Structures are given as C-alpha cells and as structure tokens.
Amino acid sequence: MTFLQFAFYFFASVLVFAAAMVVTIRNPVKSALFLVLAFFSAACVWITLQAEFLAIVLVLVYVGAVMVLFLFVVMMLDINIAELRAGFTRYLPVGGVVAVLLVVEIVFVLARTFSPQQFANPPSHAADYSNTRELGELLYTTYVYPFEIAAFILLVAIIAAIALTMRARAPRKRIDPVRQVQTRREDRLRIVKMKSASRTAHRDQQDDAS
C-alpha cells in the first residue's frame, strides 16, 4: 500500500465516521460541526484524487457558507429532542423500508459496475500542473451554455430567497440631510393673499349662520 492509498483510506474512514456521527449524535449543533469534519475529509479525499479546485471550493463554499446556513437553520427551528424522538417507533417501519431499499439499490448498481479494478488510476501530473487552469479552459469556452445557465439558477435562488423570507416592513421615517438643507421657503410655506373682511361684515355672517 503506497502512502497515497494510505492517505485516501485514512481520510475516507474519517469521512464515514463523521457522517455516521452527523446522523447519530443528539445535539444538532455538534452534528453540524461533525458535518464540517465530513466536508474537510471529503476535500482531502478529492485532493488525493487530484481534483484540487473542487476540493478548495468544497471547503470555501460548503464549510464557509453552507454550514453557516445550516447553523442558522438549527438555531431557527428550535429543535426539541424529546418531541423529535417521540415519533421514532411510529416512523421506524417506513423509514426502515426506505433505507433497506436504498441500500439494495446501491449494492445492486455498485456490485455489478463499480470496482477499483475497472478504473485506471488517474495519471500523475507534473508539479506545475494546474487543475484549475484546465477547468477554466473548458468551462468558459466549450461549456459556456451550462455556465450561463448556472448564472440564471443563481438568479432564481436570489429571487426565491427574497420572496420566501422578506417581510413587508413599515416604511421607515428617516432624515435625509440633503433634502433638509435644500428645502426652500416655498416648499413649506404658502402665503395666501385674501381680502380682509371688515369686522361688521363678519358679525353679520355669523348672525346669518345662526
């Protein structure tokens, strides 16, 4: 077993361990932290597979951003452990059947087609080889159409996030110093010219009204 294989199996076993802890540990915050460990191990596995750009992006995007989101969701939901565990035995048969089905499907597919012997080792590259460069040369020329579609998917995500979580808030009363300074007398004050009524005429009108 070469050192590379050792590193691969080490990180892969850490990944499996962390993934198992994510679903079994009780405290949701700790489970989120184990998910961070799982992401890091997955990034290390990808580096041993020479996908360096994907590995760095996994750490940047998932550990940096998605985990923050998960923690917010964990905080937002106010999870009550006792309530969650109440339905455990009730949902066990359904969940068990689904889990067994999934495992059977995966074994069925993998056992026939997937084994390490069927895939040649990736060729080892020179020290100055850049995975990112190769990716860039393809992504912005050959695959430019999916790339632009990605932009629209992100746009949809922006609009959906705003539509789901924005609340209508009261219009704020805010001071605008520019408008304050530029205000002229004519904007605020209206001088109405009118004839002054004589005192006697005024009294007559009052008498008429009553």
Place this chain on the structure above:
Amino acid sequence: MLANYFPILLFIVVGLGVGAVAVSVGKVLAPHKPYDDKLAPYECGFEAFEDSRMKFDVRYYLVAILFIIFDLEIAFLFPWAIVLDEIGAFGFWAMMGFLAVLVVGFIYEWKKGALEWE
C-alpha cells in the same frame, strides 16, 4: 502534483498534534476539583436567565443565503481569472454575461430592501 500538497498534510498533522497535546497535557496535569457551584452555569454572576437555544430571526437566514450565492459567483471567477489570457474575448464576454445576470439579481435585492437592516 500531489507532492505539492505534502507540506499541507504535514501542517494538518502538526496542527492536530499540537492541539491534542495541549488539551491532554492540561487535562492530565491541571488540578481537577469540581464541586456543584463551580460547575453551575452562570451569566455575568447571575443564574442563567434562559436557555441558550433561542430562535434566530429569519432575516439572518436571508443574509446567509445571499452570501452563499455570491460566494459561488466568486468560485466561478477563480478559474476564469487564471485562464483569462488563453480563452480570449469569447471567454471574457461569457463571464460578463454571467456577471450581468447576477447584477440583475443584485439590483433586485438592493431595490427590494433585502440588504437593509432596520
């Protein structure tokens, strides 16, 4: 190529080692005499007022989602910046189209007030 990553692996190993040694030495050598009052949670000298699990405002979630989206956009920019001199004008304008679509989203969220915090 993978040999380039060996120093990083060494850093991880050394970092884990230093962290583990520091914690375990503290655990072994430090005096350990707990009693009830010492272990009780407190908040600025008072008893804890409430549970530490409190609900967050949903607006944090909105900020986090918008952050993820623009984080992804940055991830697309890295390979583009590296190969910019090889992909020519076509690649340049491909990225400009990508950014234009996201600028539409940015203007939308700005005008909608999603970036405002009252």
